[in-house]
Each structure stands twice: as C-alpha cells, then as structure tokens.
Amino acid sequence: MVPALAVPKASPLLFAPLGRLAAAAAALLALLPGCHEPRERAAKQRIFSPEDSPKVVASAQEHLAAEQLGVDGRLAERVLTMGAAEMAERLGAHRFDASVSFDWSTASQAPVKLSETRLLEAGARGVNGDFHARVDNSGELGLEVIRVNGEVYARNRFGKFRLRRRDRGMAERTREDVVAPLRELDALFDGRFKLLPQGTVSYEGRPTLRYEIALAAGAPKAPTAPLPPLAGPRGGVDETTRRRLAFLADKHPRSLKGEVLVDQATGVVLRASLDGRLEVPGQGASRPAALRVTLEQRISRIGQLSPLKPPPGALPDVDKPLGIADALDRFGIPRGGKADAGAEADDDEG
Numbered sequence: 549m550v551p552a553l554a555v556p557k558a559s560p561l562l563f564a565p566l567g568r569l570a571a572a573a574a575a576l577l578a579l580l581p582g583c584h585e586p587r588e589r590a591a592k593q594r595i596f597s598p599e600d601s602p603k604v605v606a607s608a609q610e611h612l613a614a615e616q617l618g619v620d621g622r623l624a625e626r627v628l629t630m631g632a633a634e635m636a637e638r639l640g641a642h643r644f645d646a647s648v649s650f651d652w653s654t655a656s657q658a659p660v661k662l663s664e665t666r667l668l669e670a671g672a673r674g675v676n677g678d679f680h681a682r683v684d685n686s687g688e689l690g691l692e693v694i695r696v697n698g699e700v701y702a703r704n705r706f707g708k709f710r711l712r713r714r715d716r717g718m719a720e721r722t723r724e725d726v727v728a729p730l731r732e733l734d735a736l737f738d739g740r741f742k743l744l745p746q747g748t749v750s751y752e753g754r755p756t757l758r759y760e761i762a763l764a765a766g767a768p769k770a771p772t773a774p775l776p777p778l779a780g781p782r783g784g785v786d787e788t789t790r791r792r793l794a795f796l797a798d799k800h801p802r803s804l805k806g807e808v809l810v811d812q813a814t815g816v817v818l819r820a821s822l823d824g825r826l827e828v829p830g831q832g833a834s835r836p837a838a839l840r841v842t843l844e845q846r847i848s849r850i851g852q853l854s855p856l857k858p859p860p861g862a863l864p865d866v867d868k869p870l871g872i873a874d875a876l877d878r879f880g881i882p883r884g885g886k887a888d889a890g891a892e893a894d895d896d897e898g
C-alpha cells in the first residue's frame with residue numbers, strides 16, 4: 549500500500565501578492581483605451597485649429613526701436629532690408645517709388661550708365677492685399693504686375709496685360725524686388741552701412757528719426773577651409789559671366805554717403821538718399837574700374853491710395869502661351885506641315 553502524499557495546506561498569505569498583481573494588471577488594462585484619448589484630443593485640436601498667421605504678419609507685430617539703429621547693427625539691418633509685405637502690414641496703403649543709377653567708368657572706355665525706376669502702390673490689406681508693381685530701366689526693359697482681388701495681371705514694358713492664373717508666386721517676388729534697393733545696396737557694399745543719428749524730423753506729417761549713412765570699416769575676413777574649385781562649362785564661362793564673377797569677388801567699397809528717415813512708430817524707412825562708389829582692380833598695369841551708385845527712394849500717400857482696379861483690355865489666361873510658332877501660323881508661314889504652335893511655343897506676350 550502506497551502511503552498517501554501529504555499535501556501541505558495552502559496559506560492565504562502565499563497568494564496575496566499574486567492577487568494584488570492581478571488586480572493592478574486588470575486596472576491597467578482597463579485604463580489603456582483611455583490613455584489615447586488625451587493625445588487624440590490634442591491631435592484633433594492641432595488639425596482643426598485656425599491656421600497660423602503668415603510669418604511676415606508676426607514680424608510686423610514686433611516693435612522696432614527706431615532710436616536704437618545707430619547702436620544695434622542687427623536691428624539696423626532688419627530695418628534697412630525690410631520687405632514689401634511687412635511694410636504693407638505696418639503702414640497700410642502707401643506708394644513707394646525709387647530711382648537707381650549705375651555709372652561705370654574706366655580709363656580706356658567710355659562711361660556706361662544704366663538707370664532704373666521702381667514703383668509700388670500697395671493696398672490696405674497688407675500681405676494679402678492688392679498692389680501695382682512696376683520696374684523700368686533705360687535699356688527699354690521693364691515688367692509690370694497688378695494684383696486685384698487675388699487675380700494677377702502682368703505684362704512686359706511694351707506688351708499687353710494678361711491674366712496670370714498660373715502665377716506661381718511671380719507677383720509676390722516682383723513686389724519684393726521693387727522695394728529692395730536698400731537691401732541690394734547693403735549687400736553690394738558688403739553690409740558696411742553705418743547709421744549715425746541726427747535727431748528727429750517730420751516727414752509726411754509723421755515723426756521720423758534721421759540717420760546719416762557712412763561707410764563702416766571693413767571687418768577682417770575670417771580664415772575659411774579651402775574648397776574644391778567650382779564646376780564650370782567645358783569651354784569656360786562666357787565673358788559677361790567672367791566679369792560679373794570677378795566684380796563680385798574683387799570689388800572694394802570706397803565711399804558711401806547719404807541719409808535715411810525712419811518712421812518712429814513703425815520702423816519703416818520712409819525716405820532714403822545714397823551715393824556710393826566701388827572699385828574693381830584692373831588687370832596688369834591698367835587702372836581700376838569704378839562704379840558709382842546713386843539711390844533716391846521715398847514712401848508717400850500713406851493711407852490715402854484709392855482702391856486698385858483690373859487693367860482695362862487685359863487678355864485672358866491661356867493654357868498654351870503665344871510665341872514664335874504662333875506668329876508663324878498667324879502670317880501663314882508653313883512649318884513642316886504642323887498645324888499649330890503645339891509644344892514648340894517658347895515665348896509669351898504677357
């Protein structure tokens with residue numbers, strides 16, 4: 549007879565830790581579906597929240613201490629390089645016009661001069677508002693862009709306005725380029741604008757701070773690691789490109805004078821007058837070439853511009869731009885049996 553095994557009586561204390569662990573696990577499982585709810589609510593709030601304001605709108609709400617431009621170089625650059633969209637947000641409706649001239653002179657050639665005029669009439673709705681932008685130069689080249697109620701019309705200097713629904717940001721880029729003379733000259737003179745405070749004056753009935761502009765001392769160039777040579781075309785760059793690259797690499801600012809009037813309330817430059825000179829070393833024993841740049845710009849009619857209207861007689865938008873091949877069709881000139889311009893059109897009247 550096999551003796552019965554003695555089974556010890558289970559103690560309640562043995563299973564007490566296991567019971568507490570099971571209870572905690574059950575409570576955790578019960579809470580798991582609820583853990584996602586706060587994150588889901590936060591995600592839905594981000595997705596369905598109102599769209600953030602454009603960055604330029606946020607920038608326009610920043611206060612600019614116009615009286616500190618003479619001692620704060622970053623703030624001075626911020627004001628001098630302000631874009632058209634931010635100007636419109638800060639001032640509302642206004643008119644901007646500028647004239648820029650470039651005079652090249654060398655010892656061996658006749659002087660070369662190019663003058664340019666720029667105009668911007670900005671509507672009252674700021675960055676998304678209507679505007680009329682125009683650029684013309686003495687070389688009989690130019691571009692004109694009008695945006696009214698979200699519709700863009702554009703033309704070259706001697707062309708007709710055409711509706712441009714495939715604008716792709718061209719209107720905004722043109723608007724920014726029109727008001728960029730100060731930004732362009734600041735880069736041309738290697739950021740060496742020095743503002744000297746000259747007190748407060750009134751301009752267009754608004755209190756402004758007057759600053760004299762001078763040429764600051766050039767900062768020593770920091771050593772940089774050697775870079776591999778730039779890749780170029782097999783036959784070398786053309787003469788125009790070579791001269792442009794040489795100018796950008798070797799130019800030396802020699803003099804700069806002028807003044808700017810900065811609106812005390814908004815920090816916008818309301819008037820600027822500049823006269824500067826740069827030199828480029830000549831080759832061998834030849835004398836250096838000199839470039840004189842002058843600028844006159846001003847903002848006027850703040851808050852007084854009439855609403856803009858679409859240009860009369862504007863041509864409709866077209867899927868296929870009119871070009872050289874279309875002109876051949878118009879005058880009945882055969883083109884290898886093809887009936888229309890097709891994909892060969894490469895020009896645009898508007």
